[in-house]
Amino acid sequence: MFEDSWYSIVPDIQQRRGTGSANSQSAGPGHRRRASLLQQPNDTSDNGGRGNQLSALYENREDTASPPSPTLIPRAHSWSDLAGIANARPTKNPISTQHPRNHNVHFQLDALTLCPSETVDWAMGKDEIEGEATTDDLLQASLQEYSLYHGQLEMTERHLGTLVEDADSALRILESLCKSFRTVEEQTTSFRSQCDDLLTEQKRLEVLAEEVGTDLHYYAYLDNVLRRLNAPGAGRLVDDEAFGEVLTSLDSCIAFMTKNNHYRDAESYLARYQSLLTKALHLLEVGFTNRLEKVSGEVSRQIASTQSESARHALAYGRFEEILMESYSLIPNIQTVVLSAYDQYGQAKTGLNSDIYSNTANNLFHAYWAVRDRDLKPIVQHELDAFKQEAKDVSVETAARTFIKQCFERSYNEATLFQKLFSIEPHYSTDSKSAFTALRSSSRSLVTGTNITPIATALQPVLGTRDLKTICLVVGWVTSEYLLLEYDEDETPFAAHCRGLASRLLVEHLWTFTDAFFEAEIARSIAKAAITPESLKIGPMTNNESTSNAFPPVKKAVELLGMFDQSMPKERCQRNSPVVFKIVNESIAGLQRAEARIKSSKIGTDADLFMIKNLLILKNELMSLEIGDVRSSQAPGMGLEHFGQIWETISSNNPLNIVGNILTSFSSYIPGSSYWSRGNGNVASAPPVSSQNITQHDAGEQLDNLLRQSIYAFTRRWATTINEALAKNKLGGKNIAKIERDLDEMLDRAFTNQPEVVAKLKEAIQIDASAQNEAAREAKLGSRATKP
Template sequence: MYEDSWYTLMPDLGTSKKSHSSSHSQSHGHRRKESLLQQPNETGQTHEAVPPLPNVYEQIEDTDTPPEPTVLRRASSYSDFYRVVKEQLSKDTRPRPKKIDKHSRAWEALTLSDSSHKLERHDASSLDSYDEQLLDASQQEYLLYRDQLTITERHLDGLIEDANATLKLLTSLSNSFGSVEAQTSTFQSQCEELLQEQRRLEVLADEVGTDLHYYAYLDNATRRLNAPGASRLVDDASFGEMVENIDACIVFMENHPTYRDRDTYLARYTALLTKALHLLEHGYKTSLEKVSPEVGRQIIATKSESARHALAYGRFQEMMLDSYGLIPNVHRIIRRAYDSYGQRNESCTHFETYANTANSIIYTHLTTRDRDLKVLTQSDIAEFNKEVKSLSAETASRNFIKQCFERMYNEENLFVKLFDLEPIWTQAADSVFQAIKPINTTIAHPGNLTPLVTNLQTVLQTAPLETTCNVVGLLANEYFGADLDDMESPYFIKCKQYTSQLLAHHLWPLTDTVFEAEVTKTITKAPVQDASLKIGPVVGGVASSNAHPLVKQAIKLLSMYENCMPKERSSKNSSVVFNIVRETIQVLQRAEARIQSLKAGTDPDLFMVKNLLIIKNELVSLEIGDIRNHGASMQHFVHIWDTLSPQNWVGFFSNIIGGGLWSRGTPSVTAKTLTVEDMNEQLDELLRQSIYNFTHRWGTLMNDSQNRKPGVKPIAKVEAELESLLMTAFSNQPEVVGKLKEAIEQHAQAQNDAKDEKQGLHMSVSRGSSYLFAVERLIHSLLVSPRRGERKARQIEEMDALELESAKQNPAIETAKDLFSGAVGGVAQVLIGQPFDIVKVRLQTTTQYSSAINAATTIYKNEGALAFYKGTLTPLIGIGACVSVQFGAFNAAKRWFQTRNNGAELSYPQYGAAGAFAGVSNSVLSGPIEHIRIRLQSQPHGAGRLYDGPGDCIRKLGAHNGVLSGIYRGQAVTIWREAFAYGSWFTAFEYMMNSDAARNKIDRKDIPAYKIALYGGLAGEVLWLSSYPFDVIKSKMQTDGFGANQKYVTMRDCFSKTWRAEGAAGFWKGIGPTLARAMPVSAGTFIVVEMTMRALNS
């Protein structure tokens, strides 16, 4: 009843499921689209299903996988759980509904009942299979993983077996190689020995070959040098190489004295070298004899100066250099002895041999040149003598010097071309310059200026002094003037060198000789006329117009000498200035004695003041400082040592206590002091003496006149006479007149105060110091020159401040302040440094401690904390006294130097001298005090104690060789230590304090305390670094035994034994704790002393 097409429209469940599976797989994979060529509405597409193409190229999706996870509905109770699971499983197994189009939707309704029935049967029958499938699906991943692990395990087992087999194989191979190596080690060692022997034989063969070369070269050199034409070898390039080879052979023979026939070969090689050098010398002489006479004949034949110059230098040089190898060989030989500047070649092994040949060649050259160029020299001298007569000696001398410089420059250029070296001036005895210096020729050359000097001296000795001064001064200014510094031509540089030699070695000594003769003629031997002993009025407002004629001559000579000499030579330690001032002073002293004998109305003291001030002012205006006839080295130490001599100790300390440092007394200027002392200082002394005598006499006369002493003029006449004298001598200097009157009044007042017993010492010292400052200000007021006025004005202001300060305090109070502040500083020093000092002494005197820390810990452990202050009582008293003496003596010496410096600041050598004086003064106390302290510090602890205390120590020390010998043991080295130590201590501290004040532009009293402590600490380090070896020797000698137990006899013996036993390190044992102690101790000392002095001054 129905057609087959009807049934084909009904869905097939099996086909549907299969197609669902296929569509599902295609939905996840690659789906092919329908062809666009198929016509729409074709009827055939519903009758026949087109099978899908197999998925050939794409990966087939695994459909045997668990379902995708979904969110389950939560069960309402435990019994509801199974129902929920069942529903979910039914949802998972139910196929997805197929998408139905509108054509087949009506047909599906016809199969609804049948399809529902089939689905229910299918669900009921598939539950069990789904459970198994789910279980298999859930375990599928783990089963696969288990299979993979099984495979991997089998694979790894195989690898382990293979590795074990490989290791067994390698072990067997290693054992085989080991056995082979053991069997071949002997063979290898033998091979290595053979290789070493081969190398040794190769080196030996090379050495033998080299040594044979030094032996074999003898025949070659002998054959060449003894050949008939050997003299022609010097003109060959190989000659220099041959000489070098011979020299190398000589060096080889000298270095191998044990070789066979060494002496024979050495003698023969030496003879060959001598012969070769003689051939070179003869060859140069022969060449010179060929060229020089021909050039000399041509020079004589011509009268043109330019032609002569061209022949003497250009043509001669061209002919001498026209050789193949002679001049290069000469260069080669000379350079073996000298370098390019004529200095000795230190690498030359046979310097004497080569130097003799070089000097001989140079001598031959210079003497031959002198012979053939004598016509030029004679022409220059004749022209010079002609100019002296026609022009002037000054102009002729200048032209002659320039002409000689030009000749010397040309000769030196020729010298350099021929000998390849430059004869630079030097004092080395083995130089070319010293070799050619004694070669006397009539022509001037770089090493010999004698011909030039001889001709100049002949003219200048007979010429006026002004001519000599002008020649010397103009020569120096021409080549050393400031405006010519930019001229750097070779000729000008050489002229400066020639000028330096000419001035330093010839013209300056000549000028000094001429000045000495002039001083002797015009000052020393000049008669003193009685008419010149009067002081006339000032003429034209010039202060020196009414001076003594010989003083005017001295001023003239000083000015001339300063103008013709450089400042470095005339302003310090010039013998000419020394003689001028000394002879002038002696003439003035004779004139003063003559005035006193004549009693002609001239005041002798005023005469001296007037003339001495003029000389002093001239020295100041010329900026002439020290005037000595010798060097000024150690001058400050000479002064201080004279003060430290035993016969002057008592007087020095009495001067400190009594204020003697403020008044210099009446100095004496003797013949001895005018010979060896600084003439500038002697001039100051004599000027002070004259001012003192003048003011003292007139002050006494004023007092006598005011007191109406019988036989004395009334005060009005005395004042009028004084006014007349002063205005006549110093009419153009009213300030000088006022200062002299002020000094006379102060002196008169001081005399009155001295007579008043109620005023006592204080008033007399105060007045005396004021008078002294008035004298000093008077001197400086007269010495103000235009060039130094500002500095002198500052010095006068400083002296005013010093005078004001001296009026406040007298020297006795100042000394008491120094002593007190030093004592306070000494107490602080002991309290700070005693623990460090204990450790230092233990390290210096024993060897049981490995270091300073070990010593400190051992002392503390065995003896307790108080052991660090053993023997403190003695140094507390003694060191306090010592430091008091140190600062007292140092400040006293400072005031002494300030007085000698006219109130100016001390130089650092003076600070050092003052510090050394303080140290030596201190050694009188510090020697025995430190000796007792060291004995107490180094004695054993407990029952082994040697001394019960300081008194017992002094008694036992005195029981051996007496008290003084016992307690003053090691005093010599103590004095050395104190001088070095405190000289450097005070100098370092003063330097840092002065530098800080100058750098920050503040006064010393304004320097903060922490800086004082820092500078004091650093000065302490300097103290010990400069004197520690002496301290070690002192400690060793002061802890030494007595009698048979004594190790060291003298300081020198202790030095030598310490050196032999411990070396240089023995002199620095314990330096570590000493330097650690020095910083705080020295800092504490200086800060306490400085602050105490500030408190006392305030």
């Protein structure tokens, strides 16, 4: 129960012994009384500390009415310790000689007994303890300290007892309360279930009342909005923020009546709400139109009165925007209506009232562009007159460039102003419900992001009076200026807008216009070209140009192909262009007519060599321009295909196929690739070209078939001629020399600057002749073997 520090003041036994012996020696023979066993060690510092503790204890008892709080203080030596010291000392004390063992036990027990009286009955027999007054005082002080601690313990015990009694009493009360609660719970179970049912019913009624109140709100709103829209000053509502709330509330009411069409009078209320929405939007249209007329009346007069281009531009865009935007909520309300019909890029939204909103938005667009056309008409007319005058005085190409740039700049300014006003940027779309489609017919004379017809309307009459080359220069400039440039990642909005306008201008107007001129020129100079005897002859080349001695329609076809390639992007030339197909197709038809005329008139021209010469020129031009597909727009399975080999599978058993291997090395004449493009088979088995086996919709296939047939016929005929001459003249006389000389002159005149072509044709003729001789010998041996 006590800490170790409680016993810290008990002196060591050995030290006590030493002290007693010293005192006995120093007392001398004259003082026979022994030192008291209760005497404390002779330690000044230690005794002083104990005295202070006792004095502090006494002061606390005097100052306070209640005993101090229990504290652990060093206690004095107990009598048991003193008795043990006395028993260990070898003296003649009568107390320790009578009952040493029992005396020790009783002495220890009595030391723990606190008596209230000052007298102590040691109950140790009849022996008396002799001591001085100092020993009694120490004993009394020690007992007083124990008495204080004993009182504190008794008080703590009483408090603990009281707490235990209170806890027992509380437990008994709680137990009785639990019994009472259980009894009450048993008795109120049915009542509680009834209360729960009542609460559930109450909640249901609350929800029902809330729903009924909400539904009634949609019915009760009719009178409110009816008064507001039919008020005398209802037109001023469109310039207030409350107009947006009216539109939102009407949308909610219409959606509610549509969803709950089984409610009473729902159809009637739906029709009335829709008519009120239409009326509100009509008020917005009227307010916007009035605002436009007011702004237009101020700006148009200033534009008409000034002659400065910069001042007109500032008035038409800067001043117009500034005055139009000076309103409280008219422009935000217009943007709300437009965005209810279209998204940010002009695509139509799907919703309950989208048709009503889109109709209003389109009416707003038409009203806006009507005012803009009227206000900017002087500027547009001035630029159009300047374009026509410059086309007459300077050049059509320069005038067209200036006019197109001015139109593109104005279109970008109009698109920027339109986006600020209506908060949408219409993108190209073929959807009939999109804003782009609605805006295409809104503006008539003003160039906008959706209407480029005014540019084409101004260009086509001027270009129609010029030649095809001028038209190709203008179209080619537009293509290279706006479509073929490699834009960086940070492309400016103006450049993107111009590129979109240029692409639509070319696709919708200029390309069709140019194709019509090409078709007219093809019909005039190729299809209907007159065939004269001079044009059927292969004359000498001039200026080392392979086309100088070509058939005139073929020359024109090469020229038209080059012009078309310069004015059009590669994608349009390479993907089934109707113009390219018509050029090649009409050229082939003209060559066939010329071949028939040569064979019938016998003017001295080799028909096969004539075809080879002109067909190679036409094929070379197609390869140089990288035109891979020459099909009509009605051809089945149209698509971009690369040139392959005409003879993809050549049989090694037929020696005549060597001709095909030789002629595939004409790469010096046809840059980039061999001229063989399509088909399979070999030269020896090449079928004649006829209307049955020529592909109708593929001019490239026709060209390849004709070229194969002409090469086969030419080499086979000359090989046969050489073999016949050798057969008649075994010694190889003048006939053979004359034939070879004629062949050389013919090939040199046709292919003056292509010696490789001449050499390959000669080699093919020789190989074909050898193959014919070998086939004749085999046939002769076979006939001999079959004879009996």
